[in-house]
Amino acid sequence: MILYTPMQLELVLEGIEDMKHPMVREVELNGIPAVVEDKGFGQGKLVKLLSTDPNDYMDPNMIPGVSVNFLETTK
Template sequence: MILYTPLSPELVLKGLREPVPRFRGAVIGGVPVLVEELAPGQGRLVRLLSTNPFDYLNPALMPGVGVAFLSSSP
């Protein structure tokens, strides 16, 4: 594959070797969310998937909040 670009190869390939974050869907208090898995059983809330606008006002569901979950095989 040939990539034609005016950018330097370092800039184009930046971040290529960084690990890809693992995301999984979860339900916290009846609210569907997207969680980034940091370690087995531990994660960080990334995104709310709820359609209820009042869920976005809940400080326990703010993005960046640490969460614990039971690990299950996919």
């Protein structure tokens, strides 16, 4: 990414170190690779699917934002 700005780089990037990023992990949910935001032990929120199968995206249980239970199946 290229950022064109008349401002000094220090001002543009001020506070970037303090930004909090959600803890995400790659897991398999029912055999479908997905990215899940960790909300606690075995609990999470589906962020996105990584599947190449279009039918996986039609599953109403695999919509981003859905709460999911997962085991330690990280890649």
